[in-house]
Amino acid sequence: MRSQNTPVIARQACIGGIVQGVGFRPYVFRLACQHGLFGQVINTADGVTVWVEGGADRVNAFFHDLPRLKPPLAQIVSIQITPQAVAGHTAFVIAHSRSADLRSALIAPDVAVCDDCLAELCDPTDRRYGYPFINCTNCGPRYTIIEDIPYDRPKTAMRAFTMCAQCQSEYDDPHDRRYHAQPNACAACGPRVALLDHRRQPVLGQEPIPAAAKLIRDGQIVAVKGLGGFHLSVDAGNDEAVARLRGRKHREEKPLAVMAADLNTVSSFARVSPEDAELLISFQRPIVLLPKRLPERLAFSVAPRNRYYGVMLPYTPVHHLLLRAGFKAIVMTSGNLSEEPLAIDNADAFARLDGIADYFLVHDRPIYLRSDDSIVRRAGGRTRPQRRSRGFVPVPIFLKGQIPAVLACGAELKNTICLTRGNQAFVSQHIGDLENPACEDFFRLTIDHLQRILDISPQVIACDLHPDYLSTRWATARTDLPLIQVQHHHAHIAACMAENQLENRLIGLSFDGTGLGPDGTIWGGEALLADLAGYERVGHLAYVPMPGGAAAIKAPWRMGLAWLHRTFGESLWDLKLPFLKGLPPDQARIIVQMAVRRVNAPLTSSLGRLFDAVAAIIGLRGEAAFEGQAAMELETIADTQAQGTYPFQWSAAAVRQADVAPMLTAIVEEIRYGTPAYIISRKFHDTLIVMWASLCVMLRGQTGIDCVALSGGCFQNVLLLEGLTDVLEREGFAVYSHQKVPTNDGGLSLGQAVIAGTKMIRMKEQG
DSSP: OOOSSSOOEEEEEEEEEEOSSSSHHHHHHHHHHHTTOEEEEEEETTEEEEEEEEOHHHHHHHHHHHHHTOOTTOEEEEEEEEEEOOOOOOSEEEOOOOGGGGTTOOOOOOBOOOHHHHHHHTOTTSTTTTOTTOOOTTSBOSGGGBOSSSOOGGGBTTTTSOOOHHHHHHHHOTTSTTTTOTTOOOTTTSOOEEEEETTSOBOOSSOHHHHHHHHHHTTOOEEEEOSSSEEEEEETTOHHHHHHHHHHHTOOSSOOEEEOSSHHHHHTTBOOOHHHHHHHHSTTOOEEEEEBOSSOSSOGGGSTTOSEEEEEOOOSHHHHHHHTTOOSOEEEEESSSTTSOOOOSHHHHHHHSBTTBSEEEEESSOOSSOOOOOEEEEETTEEEEEEOOTTTTTOOEEEEEEEOOEEEOOOSSSBOOEEEEEEEEEEOOOOBOTTSTHHHHHHHHHHHHHHHHHTOOOSEEEEESOTTSHHHHHHHHOOSSOEEEEOHHHHHHHHHHHHTTOOSOEEEEEEEEEEEOTTSSEEEEEEEEEOSSOEEEEEEEOOEEOTTGGGGGGOHHHHHHHHHHHHHGGGGGGSOOHHHHTSOHHHHHHHHHHHHHTSSOOEEOOHHHHHHHHHHHTTSOSSOSSTTHHHHHHHHHSOSSOOOOOOOEEOOSSSEEEEOHHHHHHHHHHHHTTOOHHHHHHHHHHHHHHHHHHHHHHHHHHHOOOEEEEESGGGGOHHHHHHHHHHHHHTTOEEEOOSSSOSSGGGHHHHHHHHHHHHHHHHHHTO
């Protein structure tokens, strides 16, 4: 009852962000009741609206606590509080929302099982003890089980499971943490697991999860169905089993992710900083790149010739139950053949993983949209996503201003798509490499699914300039919407600008392996003066032929020959380098002739290809099993201490070119004199840092611009990122890089979207 003697005020709060489907309304209900307030909370098209009435001190205390005590999955982006006339509410209620009001609500990502549910999972007296699908409003699946909006159980993968009386009672009680938890279930009414052999026959006589753990312990390969798809799992301490998995999966050398039970276990085989620990235990549960403890404590085959392990903690109840078997770690790698999309359907998994997995731990809850594990690392004091997917998608990137609805189609490799709505940019989960035909269906499915669940009808399509990208072909085949094609490296810089909410012209350094320039050459070592509407190329790495075109990406020795010939001409054959002696003479001369005659040898300014060349020339790697391997290993061996730099030269042309022939000449001399490769690698890195920083200083002198954006796949190299950032900041530049989307092509769709949106605005303004 309201006191007759207490002055009453009323306030309305409009709250935007991720505040639906995350327990926010029952949280507001409980908080209002604790403060003795009356009114209501309701979901709206923009988020949640709260009306409270009561004494001024209680209302103020309520709004003080509201953002501080919010549910773990809620993200408050905006809150607008306005005074209102008292309406005379006599209770606080959760008001019913109209479906039409919910179509533009933000959807929470899939997240790890919470501590409360985990405690119940491990409590023999709890009715959900050992139940592998335990969840509540604060945890569990979201994005991967949604078929349509609004986010209600009949429009999720749970629609086939009718809640029992106990689960329904929890679902209906606003005081319960499972209030309106759409995946709510228990062993009596929810999904179930099963263990099958590769012939699809049940493994009888044991509980499925402990039996699967024993099989893994015995060296078998088990396909495990998770939140966003299947994993292939083996004991990470069993080198023979890991090697067998690599052979069957056709994944020769690329590191495999591992999962361990807790931080203490992870610390037994990897070095974990406090910041890394926070990432590991975060509700997103990404794969975190951690330095190995040496000598290596896991099987060598897990991450050969690499200083890092990719490590994650369990994020589903199934994972926790598997790891009860006491493993130091288990491999949890994507359930697919290399470069194919994840298997998500049981029948599809049996068809595609036959011949890889010995057994299958499956369940009967459908996965509507696959979502790979996210990958992050710490660099330069910040978290850097390398793959943004499960746990982060579909949380939007908030832009500085409003732009029209854009569908951006991304790149060929590490593809993502992006949809925009107002000041929100929704970058999809990792789709993969569209060079693989199996990814095309996933690409189309993701576009359709995101448009539906976000209720976005794009007004324009954006894509890359490269005519052979599948994403470009798909976009250019559409005739129903305007099309804007965006240069690859401009998109990289725009993505960095967008996530940092920058708009003014700046210096952009865009370094990667491949991107088509408007001049028909392959760019990749670029300095741009850019804003969100356009760019001017003001500097780049000198051109060199790329013998065999795309074939050179997996054959660094070809780029080594190309750069040596550019530097030494025909006298390269007299250099007596171990690198040259290791090549078949006839084949080597054919490759050089291809470069000289420009036969299937497009010109490239790619910094990524220069990394490949140096790795080959010093004898580190002539063939690459996966994209970027040579560059990764060149970074890995670099000395931890500075060793000086090599000479280089910038041309005086309007568009400056970096001549690195002096550097390569010096490297060849050091190889001949026996300088260790780790010293050469460090000097190479530091030369690049000084070279590009000197260009920025020259450009500042010409333009007055003192802001630099760093983007492109080469900035996954921590030595390059941290070193260039430090030097530029010491020179007085404001330096921006990626923290929300990957610096590689996984962030490219964001840049395409904001460029296209900005251009649409400019076109409308100009009539």
